[in-house]
Amino acid sequence: MTDDPVDWDLAKRIAVRVAGEEPLSRSYVGDSLHKDFSEFTPLAEELVAAQTGLTSTEGAARARVIDREGWIDANIRSFRRLLRPVLAAGATPAAASGLTRKISAAELGTVLGWMSRRVLGQYDLLLAEDEDRDDQDLVYYVGPNILAIEKKFAFDPRQFRLWLALHELTHRSQFTGVPWLRPRFLDLVNQMLDEAEPDPDRIKQGFQAFVQMKREGKDPMADGGIAQLFASERQRELLDCVGGMMSLVEGHGDVTMSRAAAGHVPHALRFHKVMHERRNSATGVSRLMQKFMGIEAKLAQYQAGEDFIAAIEAERGDNAVDLIWQSAEHLPSMAEIRNPSAWMQRVPVGI
Numbered sequence: 141m142t143d144d145p146v147d148w149d150l151a152k153r154i155a156v157r158v159a160g161e162e163p164l165s166r167s168y169v170g171d172s173l174h175k176d177f178s179e180f181t182p183l184a185e186e187l188v189a190a191q192t193g194l195t196s197t198e199g200a201a202r203a204r205v206i207d208r209e210g211w212i213d214a215n216i217r218s219f220r221r222l223l224r225p226v227l228a229a230g231a232t233p234a235a236a237s238g239l240t241r242k243i244s245a246a247e248l249g250t251v252l253g254w255m256s257r258r259v260l261g262q263y264d265l266l267l268a269e270d271e272d273r274d275d276q277d278l279v280y281y282v283g284p285n286i287l288a289i290e291k292k293f294a295f296d297p298r299q300f301r302l303w304l305a306l307h308e309l310t311h312r313s314q315f316t317g318v319p320w321l322r323p324r325f326l327d328l329v330n331q332m333l334d335e336a337e338p339d340p341d342r343i344k345q346g347f348q349a350f351v352q353m354k355r356e357g358k359d360p361m362a363d364g365g366i367a368q369l370f371a372s373e374r375q376r377e378l379l380d381c382v383g384g385m386m387s388l389v390e391g392h393g394d395v396t397m398s399r400a401a402a403g404h405v406p407h408a409l410r411f412h413k414v415m416h417e418r419r420n421s422a423t424g425v426s427r428l429m430q431k432f433m434g435i436e437a438k439l440a441q442y443q444a445g446e447d448f449i450a451a452i453e454a455e456r457g458d459n460a461v462d463l464i465w466q467s468a469e470h471l472p473s474m475a476e477i478r479n480p481s482a483w484m485q486r487v488p489v490g491i
Contacts, residue, residue, distance in 0.1 A: 150245035158253025159208040162284030177203035184305035187400040194317030208256040261308040384474040391445025451480035
């Protein structure tokens with residue numbers, strides 16, 4: 141018996157099985173990934189800093205090209221690190237049963253395995269500030285998926301890789317260049333974990349709401365997947381805060397990537413168009429997974445973040461987002477992301 145809520149070894153085995161393999165990653169074309177990302181990561185960091193004025197406090201970034209299993213390993217480590225303070229504080233009401241741990245492992249393994257087939261790059265937000273100092277500067281690139289995309293859409297590899305690096309280095313500059321941003325994100329995540337106590341009545345209400353919305357011809361998963369459907373009022377407030385933050389950073393990431401790519405990535409507009417269509421054209425099991433996990437809702441939020449930045453820049457100029465980085469109090473809520481004028485009224489210029 142253990143207090144650990146997940147059989148992590150089982151979760152990894154399931155995830156690796158779901159992930160499958162990409163034959164291209166074992167061919168000679170995979171060798172160029174390490175060379176290119178070692179070259180483009182520092183270049184992207186320089187271009188992003190010039191565009192945004194944000195400089196990482198963690199030093200220069202390093203590229204690490206990994207396979208799907210490596211991405212799964214990295215994310216399991218992040219989940220375990222995230223849950224460590226919860227378990228240490230005795231937040232779980234009782235030791236997890238063997239069956240519960242296996243069910244949790246199956247759920248997590250399936251999700252991680254599916255995601256490992258789609259993700260292209262990642263900066264790990266869940267790194268603790270007081271440990272893993274050697275990993276604070278890492279940016280991951282999932283080689284098999286990058287090669288598969290380049291082949292499928294006949295992308296110019298070097299241009300596409302620099303374009304990807306610009307996106308990931310923008311996120312790293314946000315979360316390591318704005319002193320309060322990552323602590324604020326981790327605080328929100330920890331608050332959600334504190335609120336994660338199972339409530340049979342709320343689960344019952346969630347199922348009732350699911351059935352009722354289906355009867356009315358509505359999509360029960362439209363607002364945020366299964367998590368939003370079964371969330372308490374407090375959990376919805378926290379999800380709204382996280383949604384506003386992630387909409388902002390993703391919108392800012394896309395805007396920065398496009399601007400920093402100018403003069404360096406001639407095919408950037410095509411990459412943006414193709415990848416946007418890819419994100420929104422899932423079918424079958426992929427579409428079901430996106431709905432279940434709330435990814436479709438998140439994609440809509442990310443577009444809203446881009447629209448928010450366009451709106452505040454139209455009113456206040458190209459550096460309007462800089463005011464947000466000055467204080468956590470300036471972060472827009474999800475409602476303000478959808479209504480930029482409300483944010484501009486709350487956070488006037490010159491405060």
